[in-house]
Amino acid sequence: MEIRNLLTFIQVAELNSFTKAGSALGYSQSTVSFQIKQLETELDCMLFERINHTLTLTDKGAELLEYAHQICRLTDEYRQCRQSSRDIRGSVHVVTSDSIVETMIRRSYIEFSGLYPGISLRFSTAGTGDMLEMLGRNEADICLTLDQHVYNRDYVIVREQRMGVHFVAGSGSPFASRAEISIHELPDLPFYLTEKGMGYRKVLDELLEKKSVEIRPVLELSRTDLITELLEQNNAVSFLPDFVTEQKVRAGKITRLNVPGAEADIWKQMIHHKNKWISNALEAFISYAATHDFVSENS
Numbered sequence: 001m002e003i004r005n006l007l008t009f010i011q012v013a014e015l016n017s018f019t020k021a022g023s024a025l026g027y028s029q030s031t032v033s034f035q036i037k038q039l040e041t042e043l044d045c046m047l048f049e050r051i052n053h054t055l056t057l058t059d060k061g062a063e064l065l066e067y068a069h070q071i072c073r074l075t076d077e078y079r080q081c082r083q084s085s086r087d088i089r090g091s092v093h094v095v096t097s098d099s100i101v102e103t104m105i106r107r108s109y110i111e112f113s114g115l116y117p118g119i120s121l122r123f124s125t126a127g128t129g130d131m132l133e134m135l136g137r138n139e140a141d142i143c144l145t146l147d148q149h150v151y152n153r154d155y156v157i158v159r160e161q162r163m164g165v166h167f168v169a170g171s172g173s174p175f176a177s178r179a180e181i182s183i184h185e186l187p188d189l190p191f192y193l194t195e196k197g198m199g200y201r202k203v204l205d206e207l208l209e210k211k212s213v214e215i216r217p218v219l220e221l222s223r224t225d226l227i228t229e230l231l232e233q234n235n236a237v238s239f240l241p242d243f244v245t246e247q248k249v250r251a252g253k254i255t256r257l258n259v260p261g262a263e264a265d266i267w268k269q270m271i272h273h274k275n276k277w278i279s280n281a282l283e284a285f286i287s288y289a290a291t292h293d294f295v296s297e298n299s
Contacts, residue, residue, distance in 0.1 A: 001042060003075055006068040008035045009047065010277050013065050014138040016055050039064075069277055076280050089118035090281025095131045096123065096144035097199045098222040099244055100268075104144075112288055119281045125222075127198050135273045141282050142272045144289075146199045146241060149267045158270040159290050164242035165200055165266050166256040168249075170231040176255035183211055183261045190236045191217040192227050200266045204239050207264050228254060241266065 011021035012032065022032045040047050047061035057065065096104070101123045109121070124140065128150065131143040135155065146163065167186075169175040175189070186208070193215070194201045208215060218236070221227065224244045231238055232253050248254040270289060272278075278286070 005035045005039050006071060008032055009039055010068050013057055072277055088116055088280045088284050090279050091120040092281050092285045093122045093140045094142055095126050095134050095140040097146050098125050099224045100144050100146055101125055116284050119284060145269045146266060148203055150269055154274055155271045156274050158286055160267055160269040163266050163268050165264050167237055167239050167259050168245050168254050168256050169237045171252055171255045173235045175237055175257060180258040180260055183213055183259055186213055186215055191215050192219045192230055192236045192238045193217040195220055195222055200241060203264050203266055
């Protein structure tokens with residue numbers, strides 16, 4: 001049984017298409033069909049059902065997919081033992097929120113690219129639901145969420161951490177000197193918020209909806225660095241993860257506000273699909289991201 005045939009089988013299974021698998025691997029469709037036929041002949045079973053241009057795994061195909069992932073993972077582990085980090089090559093597509101990708105690039109990208117010059121990173125941003133759909137369609141390799149806790153048997157949580165999040169204002173703002181602010185006062189405050197429906201903004205909206213409170217922000221934008229800069233200059237309020245505001249809080253430029261009854265629960269999670277083939281490049285990214293906390297409140 002040839003490893004290349006198993007790699008082709010994994011691509012076909014993940015993309016549900018001979019044509020897309022061939023494009024991803026640089027093969028013609030006829031080559032992909034030949035390799036799958038070789039596997040089916042060797043194993044004496046049908047791996048895919050083809051009905052009205054729809055491709056689905058058979059039960060035997062689903063069994064093989066699990067073994068194929070194990071075989072390819074062990075093969076990669078052996079190869080990785082023989083090569084240094086500078087020899088690892090490949091690409092990794094990471095999908096995450098705007099605030100996380102911004103922090104990752106600022107804090108860690110240069111170091112990562114220095115350690116792994118052969119790995120090409122591609123970043124995309126999306127809401128958590130869209131991230132998971134992209135993993136399910138194999139359009140992204142891994143996602144980093146900042147949202148309510150995600151759990152689904154189709155996904156593997158590589159790492160997770162509960163994250164602090166607060167209402168914040170510039171330290172010169174009149175709101176910063178208040179001992180506490182009532183949750184029912186929030187609709188009257190000038191808010192600068194991230195885009196509606198995205199990550200922790202969605203968590204905030206759902207929390208306030210339960211309290212029959214609605215915020216209408218005067219400004220919405222995806223860049224949290226601009227929000228924090230504007231808070232220093234204006235008497236506005238925002239709702240941001242602690243890792244975004246930590247440095248300015250320590251410097252005395254931003255103050256976290258006490259809003260009883262508006263405590264939110266958000267999680268940072270690193271997730272990939274359970275059937276995702278973990279390449280050397282993806283394994284290197286996962287290991288680096290796990291040990292060099294991209295969005296630690298203390299980094």
